[in-house]
Amino acid sequence: MPAANDIKERHFEVQMLFAEDNIDQAVKRLMDFVRDFAQDSSEHVNETIVISSSFSRLEKAERRGTLSYDEAEQKRNKLLYQALDLMEEVIA
Numbered sequence: 318m319p320a321a322n323d324i325k326e327r328h329f330e331v332q333m334l335f336a337e338d339n340i341d342q343a344v345k346r347l348m349d350f351v352r353d354f355a356q357d358s359s360e361h362v363n364e365t366i367v368i369s370s371s372f373s374r375l376e377k378a379e380r381r382g383t384l385s386y387d388e389a390e391q392k393r394n395k396l397l398y399q400a401l402d403l404m405e406e407v408i409a
Contacts, residue, residue: 324354324408327350327353327354328350328404328408330346331343331346331347331400331404332401332404334346335400335401340372340376343400344368344369344372344400347365347368347404348362348365348366348369350404350407351364351365351407354407354408355407356407361403361406361407364403365403368396368400368403371392371396372396375389375392
């Protein structure tokens with residue numbers, strides 16, 4: 318587990334969780350990352366909540382079969398980029 322105050326290690330940890338498609342854990346660690354390192358924490362926390370909620374809705378839609386594989390994959394990729402961009406904003 319990365320050191321609690323090492324932003325680069327924590328950034329890498331979240332990236333790897335997303336890369337491994339461990340979305341639930343990645344979003345939880347993203348929230349921790351944002352709370353620990355963001356200058357404007359409330360705005361970034363809100364954005365993380367929206368990302369988390371969107372992933373949950375996407376997962377439900379996939380289970381119900383209301384999205385095609387291509388649609389789901391496109392939405393998932395958009396959310397992944399949002400999450401990764403958010404981390405970059407926090408680091409900047």
